[in-house]
Amino acid sequence: MRHRLYVPTAAAACLLLAIPASAAQPTPGAPGIGxxxxxxxGNGGYDVSHYDLRLKYQPEDDGLEGTATITATAKxxxxxxxxxxxxxxxxxxxGGKKAGFAKTGDHELEITPSSALASGRSFTVVVRYRGTPSAVEASGFTGWLRTPDGGVAANEPESAWWWFPSNDHPLDKATYDVSVAVPDGTQAISNGTLQSSSSKLGWTRYNWRSSKPQATYLATLAVGRFDITTDTTADGLPVINAYSKDLGANDGAARASVERSIEVADWLGEVFGPYPFDALGGYVPNVPxxxxxxxxxxxxxxxxxxxNGSNVSVVVHELAHQWYGDSxxxxxxxxxxxxxxxxxxxxWLWSEKEGEGTAQELxxxxxxxxxxxDPFWTVKPGDPGPENQFHGAVYDRGAVALQALRNEVGDKDFFAILKQWPTQHRYGNASVADFRKFAEQVSGKRLTELFDTWLFTPSKPSALSARQAAVGTVKAPERPRSWKKIRATDSVHAHRH
Structure with a gap:
C-alpha cells in the first residue's frame, strides 16, 4: 500500500496546532494489561487506587452478594x-450514572460509561453483583474453595474473579476496605487490620482494612467457624491467626507452626529489613x-x-513473600x-540459622x-513459561541461583542486596532484569553471565561454584537435616488450574 505525503500550508499547519489534544476521539481501554x-x-486505560467491598455471604448455600466501589484514574x-x-x-x-455493561469471554466485564472519561480524571465505579462462587468456572476451573462451614478465596495467579470485580494484575495495586456480613457464630477473615465488628438481626459484619498497596491475587476472604488467637509484636503490630474448628488431627501441628509467625517475621526483618505492613498473622481453613x-x-x-507434624519452614516461605512478592x-x-x-x-537461610544445613549445603x-x-534443568527460572511457572526448578534452581550470586559477590554485598532491595522497591513492582541491575549496582560487579547461566540457560551449569570447578565433585553431598521439611513445602503452590 502506498501512502500519499501531504504537506500542509502554513495556515493549515497553524489550524492543526490549535486543535487541543483533548479533541482526540476517546478509545476503549485494552482488555488485557499486556x-x-x-x-x-488485567486491563488497560486506568489505574485503581482503592477497592471498597461490601459483601454478604451465606455459608449454607455458598451465596455471595456484593457491592464493589472502585476508585480509579483514567490513563x-x-x-x-x-x-x-x-x-x-x-x-x-x-460517576453515579448508569453505565452500560456486558460480559465478554469468561472473566471480562465490559463497561461503557454514559460519557467518556478524560485522561487524568478520577472516577468511581459501583458494581452490584451476586452469585455462587464455587459453581462458576472460568478458563476451566474455579478459584473459590468450599469448606464444610463456608468458603475461601485464595489462589494464584487469579482468585479475585470469584468474589470482586478488579483490574486483576499485580501491576495495578490498591488499598482495600472489605466489609463482610455472615451469619452469627461464623467469622469472616481478610487481609490487614480488623477495624470493627457488629451484630444485627442474626448477622455479624466484619470490617477489614488493607492500608498498603496490595495486588488483587493477594486479597483473601475466608468465611467459616474459626478459633482466633490475637497478639501484638514488640513493635505493636496486631497479630491475628485463625484456625478452622474442625482441623482434626492437624490442629496441633498447625498451631505449633503458625503461632511462631512473630518469631519468624522478626528474624526475616533482620535479613530483609523492616516488616513492610501494619498487620501480621495467618489462617488455616478446613480445605482439601x-x-x-x-x-x-x-x-x-x-x-x-x-x-506430618509442625512445619515452620512453610511459615518462613510465606512470610518471606511479604517482602519478596507482596511489598x-x-x-x-x-x-x-x-x-x-x-x-x-x-x-535455606532459616535452615542455616537453625543449624540444620547451610544454604551452600542445600x-x-x-x-x-x-x-x-534431568528435565529439571530445561526449565528457566527467569522465564519458565506459563506451563512451568510453579515448577520445582523455579524454587530450587532459583534458590541455587541466589547461592551462586552469594558466592560471587561475598556475604557482605549479598546480604546488603537482600536487605536494600525491598526498601528500594517497596510497594512497587520489579522484574528479574531490575534485580540483576540492582545487584550489579551494590556489588560493583558485572553479573549478566551469572544470571544467564542460572536463570536463562536450559541446561545444567558445569559447576555450582569455583571451588567445585577446581576440585570436582568426589561424591554426592549428604542430605541436610532440613531437607525433609523443605521438601514438604514443595506443594506450596501446586494448585494452579
Whole structure:
C-alpha cells in the first residue's frame, strides 16, 4: 500500500496546532494489561487506587452478594473499559450514572460509561453483583474453595474473579476496605487490620482494612467457624491467626507452626529489613487442598501442610513473600523468580540459622540430585513459561541461583542486596532484569553471565561454584537435616488450574 505525503500550508499547519489534544476521539481501554503469560489478565486505560467491598455471604448455600466501589484514574481518554469478573452483575454506575455493561469471554466485564472519561480524571465505579462462587468456572476451573462451614478465596495467579470485580494484575495495586456480613457464630477473615465488628438481626459484619498497596491475587476472604488467637509484636503490630474448628488431627501441628509467625517475621526483618505492613498473622481453613499462599499480611495454609507434624519452614516461605512478592511485586508473571526463588532461599537461610544445613549445603544437594539429562534443568527460572511457572526448578534452581550470586559477590554485598532491595522497591513492582541491575549496582560487579547461566540457560551449569570447578565433585553431598521439611513445602503452590 502506498501512502500519499501531504504537506500542509502554513495556515493549515497553524489550524492543526490549535486543535487541543483533548479533541482526540476517546478509545476503549485494552482488555488485557499486556502480561507475557496471561494477555487477557488485567486491563488497560486506568489505574485503581482503592477497592471498597461490601459483601454478604451465606455459608449454607455458598451465596455471595456484593457491592464493589472502585476508585480509579483514567490513563487515557476512555470510551469504555473492562474489569475482570466472573459472577453475575446486576448494575453498574460510573460517576453515579448508569453505565452500560456486558460480559465478554469468561472473566471480562465490559463497561461503557454514559460519557467518556478524560485522561487524568478520577472516577468511581459501583458494581452490584451476586452469585455462587464455587459453581462458576472460568478458563476451566474455579478459584473459590468450599469448606464444610463456608468458603475461601485464595489462589494464584487469579482468585479475585470469584468474589470482586478488579483490574486483576499485580501491576495495578490498591488499598482495600472489605466489609463482610455472615451469619452469627461464623467469622469472616481478610487481609490487614480488623477495624470493627457488629451484630444485627442474626448477622455479624466484619470490617477489614488493607492500608498498603496490595495486588488483587493477594486479597483473601475466608468465611467459616474459626478459633482466633490475637497478639501484638514488640513493635505493636496486631497479630491475628485463625484456625478452622474442625482441623482434626492437624490442629496441633498447625498451631505449633503458625503461632511462631512473630518469631519468624522478626528474624526475616533482620535479613530483609523492616516488616513492610501494619498487620501480621495467618489462617488455616478446613480445605482439601495441599498448598499455601502468601495472601498479604495473613498467609493462607492448607491443613495438609501440617499432616506430618509442625512445619515452620512453610511459615518462613510465606512470610518471606511479604517482602519478596507482596511489598515488591513482579511486573510480569514471567518474573515469578523474584517471588519464589527468594522465598525458597529464605527457607535455606532459616535452615542455616537453625543449624540444620547451610544454604551452600542445600544448594550442593539440589545440584547433585539432578543429573544433566534431568528435565529439571530445561526449565528457566527467569522465564519458565506459563506451563512451568510453579515448577520445582523455579524454587530450587532459583534458590541455587541466589547461592551462586552469594558466592560471587561475598556475604557482605549479598546480604546488603537482600536487605536494600525491598526498601528500594517497596510497594512497587520489579522484574528479574531490575534485580540483576540492582545487584550489579551494590556489588560493583558485572553479573549478566551469572544470571544467564542460572536463570536463562536450559541446561545444567558445569559447576555450582569455583571451588567445585577446581576440585570436582568426589561424591554426592549428604542430605541436610532440613531437607525433609523443605521438601514438604514443595506443594506450596501446586494448585494452579
Amino acid at each position: 502480561d507475557s503469560y496471561y494477555p487477557t489478565y 487515557q481518554d476512555l470510551s469504555r473499559f473492562n474489569l475482570d469478573f466472573a459472577l453475575d452483575v446486576d448494575s453498574v454506575l460510573v 487442598t495441599g498448598y499455601a499462599l502468601e495472601t498479604q499480611t495473613r498467609p493462607f495454609y492448607s491443613p495438609r501442610q501440617f499432616a 515488591v511485586s513482579l511486573k510480569d508473571w514471567r518474573d515469578i523468580w523474584v517471588n519464589e526463588g527468594f522465598a525458597r532461599y529464605a527457607q 544448594a550442593d544437594y539440589v545440584y547433585s540430585q539432578h543429573p544433566a539429562d
